[in-house]
Each structure stands twice: as C-alpha cells, then as structure tokens.
Amino acid sequence: MSRKRNQGGFEDLVEYLVERCLKAADNRDKNKFVESLIDFNDVVDSFLEQQATLGNQVSDTNRESLERIFSNYFVDLYEGLIEAPPTFRTEVISAITTSIRRSRDVGFSPTYQAFLSTLNRCYRLEMETGEFEFRAKRFFVRRYNLLIRKSVDQIQASDSPAAFETARSFWEVTFDQAQQLLKTAIEATDEETYSEIISKLTEIYYYDVVSSNRQRIADVGDSENEFLEKKAEFGQSIESQVSVLTFVLTGWAFRRFREGTLSEEEYKEIATTTESQRNSIAAVAEVYYDEIRGEGRFEYWEGWNLDEAMAETMGVATSAPAALSWLQAFYCTELLRLGSQSFEDGELDVRGLPIPVSKAVVAESDKIRKTLESLHTDSIVEIFIDSGTDIERLIDAIVQLHEDAEETYRNQVREDVHESALDDESVKSFEDSIQSDFVEGCTLRNVLRDIEVIAEDPSEEGGQPKELGRLQVPRRALVSVDDIPLHLSMQRYVSPIEDRYRELLFENLEVVQESVISQEELLERVREYVDSHDVEAILTTLGVSDDVFRDADAYKYVLTSEERVFENQRGSFAGTPVLSMRGDGFSILLVFAGPTQIIETNPADRPLSIDMIPAEETLSEEDRQNLSEEELENIKDWVYVDVSYLCQFTPGANIGVAITVER
Incomplete structure (x- = not known):
C-alpha cells in the first residue's frame, strides 16, 4: 500500500479488501482477486444506494470524504498492481468504470466526477511508471469511449427538462475529464490513446441528441418542440466544445513541439488526427x-x-x-x-x-x-x-x-x-460624471460655497442659465452598441467648463486684477493682503504654491486634520488656507470674506444644466445640401453637449484679487 489511513471501521473494511486484492495478485490468483474486487464494488454500491435513499440528509462533507476514500484506495490498488500482469489492472479499470456507471445511474454527478477523475489518475500512473501494455491500453480506451458515448446517449434519451438538465451536467463532467486525459496523453506522447479518444469525440454531431425523437416532432405541442430545440442547440454546443477542444489540444502539442518536448513526427501525428476540423x-x-x-x-x-x-x-x-x-x-x-x-x-x-x-x-x-x-x-x-x-x-x-x-x-x-438613438443610461452616466467631476474638482466654487459667497436657493426666481460652452463628444460613447471599448477622459471635458466658469465669475463679480514682475514681489503682495484684509483662502494654479511658498517661513506644509479648513487643502500661509486649482489665467487668487453674491437654483450636487443633441440635428437643410456624404457621416460621429450654469448674480463688494506674474 502506498499510504495508510485510520478513519474508522468503514475505511478499515475498504483497506482490508484492497489488501486481499493485492495478496491475490501477488499469488497470481485471478479468481480470488476478482472476488475481492467484486466485494469492493459491493461496498461502493452500498454507499451509492445509501446516498439515493437518504438524499439531501447526507452532508456534502461526509459524501466527499467517502468519495476520497474510494478514489484513493482504487488508485492505491492500481499502483500496487503495476508489476502484476496487465489483466489484473484491467480488472481494476473495469471495477472503476462500473462505479462510474452506477454513479450516473443513481444521478450523483459529484461522485461520477470523483470516479472518472480516479480513472484519469490511474492512466497517469500507468504513463509515469512505464509503457502502457497494448492490450491493457486498448481496454482502457474502449471503456473510456463507452463512458463518452453513454453521456451522449443519456442526453439523447432525456424526455423531460429535468432529465435533460441532469444529462447535461453529466456531459459537462465527462467533457472536463476527457480534456484532462487528452492533455495528459499529449504530454506522455501517447498518440494512440489521444487519437482513439479524440476521434470518438469528433464523431458526435448535434443531431445525435435528438434523433430518437425526430419522428415525433411533427406531432408534438409547442412546449415539447421548444424542448427538442433546446436539446438540438445543446448538441450544436457540444460540437463547438469539441471543435475548440481539438484546436486547443493541438495548440498545446504545438507549444511542446516548439519547446522540444515533442518530436516533429509526434506533433504531426497528433495534429493530423483532427486536421479535417481545420x-x-x-x-x-x-x-x-x-x-x-x-x-x-x-x-x-x-x-x-x-x-x-x-x-x-x-x-x-x-x-x-x-x-x-x-x-x-x-x-x-x-x-x-x-x-x-x-x-x-x-x-x-x-x-x-x-x-x-x-x-x-x-x-x-x-x-x-x-x-x-x-x-x-x-x-x-x-x-x-x-x-x-x-x-x-x-x-x-x-x-x-x-x-x-x-x-x-x-x-x-x-x-x-x-x-442608434442616444442611450438613456449612457447619457445619464456621462452627465453624472460631468456633474460629479465639476463639483469635486472646481476648487473656486467649493471655496466660495464654504464661505457662503455662493448660496443655494432652488425657489429663487430670476435665475438665468449662463452658458459654459459646447462640448463635442463621440456619439459611440452615448449609444448602446457592441462597440470597441471607448474610455473617455472626463478631465478633457470638465477642464474647459471650469475655465469658463471662472471667467463667468470674473465677468459678473468684482475681482481686482494685479500683476507683479517676480515671485518675490508676488509673495510680498500676498503677505500684505493677508495682513490687511480678511482673506479666507489663497488659491494657486497648479504648481505655483511650491514656487511661491518654497522658502517662506510663514508657509506650513504639514497640517493636522484640526488645522485644515477646506477639503484638499495643501497647506497654510500665515494661518490662511492654501489650495490648488486648475487654470493658467493668473498665478494666485486671494478670496475675501463677504456677503452672498451668487445664488444657485440647481441642486448643489448638480449645479450644471446639460443638454445633448446629435450633431447632424443642428444642421439646416441648406447645410446638408452643401455637405458631401463623407462630410455628413463625419458629423454624425459626434454629439453636442451644451453646458450652462443656472444662477442669479447679485454683485457687491470685491470678492478677491487675482495676481499674475509677468514673464
């Protein structure tokens, strides 16, 4: 025995039967060997009958434990017979296939899988320990092919949806184990086993699973017709599975040929077997x-x-x-x-x-x-x-x-x-991204809201949409078509909206514009305003804060959570929060405290109004007549997205100073 187990009386019985088998084989007593092997199969049958009787009352853990016991002892027995005459091993193969068939008969797919896997393990043992004797190999292949054929016959014979689903589950197990065996055969350069089993699989055609019912098709009702069509579709699926399997296995053989573990002759023999499918x-x-x-x-x-x-x-x-x-x-x-x-x-x-x-x-x-x-x-x-x-x-x-x-x-x-019409879900997703990116990324708006220069009042009358621009978006991003993946950079669309938003605020509110000629002078002006005005925040364009405040003693880079006034705050200068914002129109914007001067009439989390229209719908009839067919098709590639900001401006005191360094 290759290993000992001690898991109770039941396992002791199985181990005893295996020992009897091996002793009979040592004595070349075929009759006693077969007798003991039949007793082993009887124990397996008792297990299966118990499973069938108890059904769901048996835990998966107990069932799997017993399956492992049977499988391991079958393999132990087979391994112990490697030096015995081949007929002893063919008897074990016969015993395992009997257990496989019995598992299928009682409808236990997991047990069927366990025993079919056991048969594969015995094959691997045979190939690892030496040459598979010709007659024993033929016996093994014939039994394996019978199991494949029986799986197809079971699908063919199924006469109800429930029976069909059961048969399909057994086929899937059979196919999975067969592909593993065939891969092993390639790696063991066992062209004979590969050829015999792959040939059996390629003989399966979709009508095999419905042929027994063909004469009845004209007389059945709609529901049975649907059932037969389902079986036929699965038959075609089996053909596809096998076609892919032959391709993949031959590809695996080619890989090994390139690596030198298969000779040219060995590869060609494997490839030629299924060449008709390619x-x-x-x-x-x-x-x-x-x-x-x-x-x-x-x-x-x-x-x-x-x-x-x-x-x-x-x-x-x-x-x-x-x-x-x-x-x-x-x-x-x-x-x-x-x-x-x-x-x-x-x-x-x-x-x-x-x-x-x-x-x-x-x-x-x-x-x-x-x-x-x-x-x-x-x-x-x-x-x-x-x-x-x-x-x-x-x-x-x-x-x-x-x-x-x-x-x-x-x-x-x-x-x-x-x-295709614009897809509602795609449109909503794009709009949500624009809104959320603007809300999260527009530092100027966030600061003005936090210091209440911007307030929200949906009931405010007189709010007017202020245009922030027209975006040009690929139409294929906004329709439901099985398309090549398209990943939009939302920053590409949000950045110009933020730029225009800042311009809109500067046009409608009082912002002082100043310029200086050096970074040193810029820092001096900032310090003067911080000391003399109620500066709520210092906004710098990206990268400027490092240049301006690098050597400033009053600049603090590391802040505790209690010291942070605004989200995404980079630091503080003389106790005033410093934040970064996108844009290049100025170097630094100092924001002052003051009364509310902007009233937003849209919800705070969706401050923008967004309208979409396919680009070609903006064309007049005259425009269309003046365009070539190719030009018109190019226009159809796009959707125009008009973005506006619904608000009411109530200008008052100066809200800040924008300082630019003249280069």
Whole structure:
C-alpha cells in the first residue's frame, strides 16, 4: 500500500479488501482477486444506494470524504498492481468504470466526477511508471469511449427538462475529464490513446441528441418542440466544445513541439488526427476569434501554462494569457499552413472574408504580423508549408485579411452608431460624471460655497442659465452598441467648463486684477493682503504654491486634520488656507470674506444644466445640401453637449484679487 489511513471501521473494511486484492495478485490468483474486487464494488454500491435513499440528509462533507476514500484506495490498488500482469489492472479499470456507471445511474454527478477523475489518475500512473501494455491500453480506451458515448446517449434519451438538465451536467463532467486525459496523453506522447479518444469525440454531431425523437416532432405541442430545440442547440454546443477542444489540444502539442518536448513526427501525428476540423482559414479563424477570443465559454486551457510554470518553479509564477501566447502562435501556424496551399502569384485564393467580422479581431493585425514574422524567423513553419511559398508575401496577405475584417467591423459599428438613438443610461452616466467631476474638482466654487459667497436657493426666481460652452463628444460613447471599448477622459471635458466658469465669475463679480514682475514681489503682495484684509483662502494654479511658498517661513506644509479648513487643502500661509486649482489665467487668487453674491437654483450636487443633441440635428437643410456624404457621416460621429450654469448674480463688494506674474 502506498499510504495508510485510520478513519474508522468503514475505511478499515475498504483497506482490508484492497489488501486481499493485492495478496491475490501477488499469488497470481485471478479468481480470488476478482472476488475481492467484486466485494469492493459491493461496498461502493452500498454507499451509492445509501446516498439515493437518504438524499439531501447526507452532508456534502461526509459524501466527499467517502468519495476520497474510494478514489484513493482504487488508485492505491492500481499502483500496487503495476508489476502484476496487465489483466489484473484491467480488472481494476473495469471495477472503476462500473462505479462510474452506477454513479450516473443513481444521478450523483459529484461522485461520477470523483470516479472518472480516479480513472484519469490511474492512466497517469500507468504513463509515469512505464509503457502502457497494448492490450491493457486498448481496454482502457474502449471503456473510456463507452463512458463518452453513454453521456451522449443519456442526453439523447432525456424526455423531460429535468432529465435533460441532469444529462447535461453529466456531459459537462465527462467533457472536463476527457480534456484532462487528452492533455495528459499529449504530454506522455501517447498518440494512440489521444487519437482513439479524440476521434470518438469528433464523431458526435448535434443531431445525435435528438434523433430518437425526430419522428415525433411533427406531432408534438409547442412546449415539447421548444424542448427538442433546446436539446438540438445543446448538441450544436457540444460540437463547438469539441471543435475548440481539438484546436486547443493541438495548440498545446504545438507549444511542446516548439519547446522540444515533442518530436516533429509526434506533433504531426497528433495534429493530423483532427486536421479535417481545420481545413480552411475560415474554419480556424472562426474557432479562434468566435470561441477562444470571443465569449470565453471554454477557458479550461487558460491555466495550463501557468500550472506548468508553477510546477517548474515550485512557487509563484506568471505567464501570458494562453489566447495571446501559444494559442495565437498555433493559430498563425495554421494560417500559414492553409494559406500556402492556396497561395499563387502573391494572392490567397479565398472566398469572401474568411476572418470573422467581430470585436475580437479589432487591433489584432499588428499582433498577428509579429507572431507570423516570429514563426518565420524561427523557421519552424517551413516544415508545414508547401515548398516554394514566398512566406513574406504570404504573411502580408494574411495580415491584409485581418485588416479587411477589422475595417469592415469598424464600418459596421460606425453605421450602427449613426442609426442608434442616444442611450438613456449612457447619457445619464456621462452627465453624472460631468456633474460629479465639476463639483469635486472646481476648487473656486467649493471655496466660495464654504464661505457662503455662493448660496443655494432652488425657489429663487430670476435665475438665468449662463452658458459654459459646447462640448463635442463621440456619439459611440452615448449609444448602446457592441462597440470597441471607448474610455473617455472626463478631465478633457470638465477642464474647459471650469475655465469658463471662472471667467463667468470674473465677468459678473468684482475681482481686482494685479500683476507683479517676480515671485518675490508676488509673495510680498500676498503677505500684505493677508495682513490687511480678511482673506479666507489663497488659491494657486497648479504648481505655483511650491514656487511661491518654497522658502517662506510663514508657509506650513504639514497640517493636522484640526488645522485644515477646506477639503484638499495643501497647506497654510500665515494661518490662511492654501489650495490648488486648475487654470493658467493668473498665478494666485486671494478670496475675501463677504456677503452672498451668487445664488444657485440647481441642486448643489448638480449645479450644471446639460443638454445633448446629435450633431447632424443642428444642421439646416441648406447645410446638408452643401455637405458631401463623407462630410455628413463625419458629423454624425459626434454629439453636442451644451453646458450652462443656472444662477442669479447679485454683485457687491470685491470678492478677491487675482495676481499674475509677468514673464
């Protein structure tokens, strides 16, 4: 035995049966060995029957513990038989598959998964300890393929939504375990097992899951028709899963070939097995972009290279995403292989556009070219392409296919954007960002509100919208279209609003303008005003405070929370708060205390009024007639956003002094 356990009477029974099996194998007593193995299976059956009887009354923890006991002892038994004749191990394989089938029959997907995983572990043991004897390997493969076939038959035979969901859960487990086994077969250079099992998977077609019901389709009601359509859709999903699986596994084999752990002959044998599923540029591009780079439904491969890197380093490791590393390299190799077969006179003989017109292909052309050129530099693809092919021209042609697909996608998206109405949610999100960025970032307004030069009164009559400008925003940011991601810099839009807001206040309120000729003189003037006036705050344009106050003894950089008067305060000069603000119209603004002179009639957290209109709607009929079609399309790319500030000015005493250093 490879390890001992002591977890109570039940486990002692299982251990005793395993010891009996091993003793019988040592004596080459096949009859006693099988007899003991049957007793082992009887214990498993009792466990499954108990599970079926008690149902939800059995805790997951207890069930998982028993599953581990059975699985580990099955593996221990198999490992103990490595030196025994192969027929003893095939009996263990038969016993495990019996437990797998029984788990499926009673509807326990977790137990089914545990035992199927056990079968995979036995295969790994066999490959790690030596050559898998031919007859034993064939026995293993046939049993495994029967399990795959039974999973499909179960889906086909399901006659109710509940039965279908159960069958689907078992298929998902089967597929997951099969892909793990196939990956192990590649890494063990076991082309025979790989070929047999992958061939069984590629024989599955979507109509396999509905064929038994086809004669009844014309006579059933709407609900059953929907059920059969659901089964057919899942059958097509299985085909997609298998198609992706063959692509990914061959890509993994190609990665190992590039690294030198698979020979050219070994790789070609693996690749040739499923080459019919990759018989055109369109076929490989569809799998790569629609499935692998698309919705990400089949991401079981994503951790393979990371797992390998962690095993090598025995600790923390990083790796590039599979789709952008070895899978992309394999995709490019397939493009070169297939392209060379139809490349004549510098042209690819393809019909239509073989590269999917989708978001995934956008901005991919440069990456594809780099990968293709890297493969060409390594000379690794020369063994896959027809002799005499001008590889550099072939690369140009393949890249051009991607650029054509990208341009087509962008044009389609642009047309969809132009035809779509503004999306309420996108519009609200943009407006919320403008409002919040202005409220949080406009230091001048925040200071004036805090010292009550600005007050809020929604009931005030006479408030007039004061224009702060018109923004030009990409229309695709404000419509609901499956678009290339667009990240707007809100600062780009808020900054001119703040600049115009400051100008508006200077135009309507009394602000003294002064200029000085040096930083020293600027500091003197600030000190004079602080000493002689009731200065509430000193606002500096970005960076100026460091230049002006760097050597000033009266400037305090570090403040306690109690010393801070305003949020985002940088420091204090002679006890007066110093803050930074955006803008370049002056160097320093000294803000004085005084009565209220601005009354805002919008809520304080949304002081701006924002109106949006598609740019083309601002055109007159005459304007449209004078524009070319291309010019009109360019205008449709934009939305105009008119921003105003609803307020009432009541000018009074001087609110501050703006001092500029003349350069």
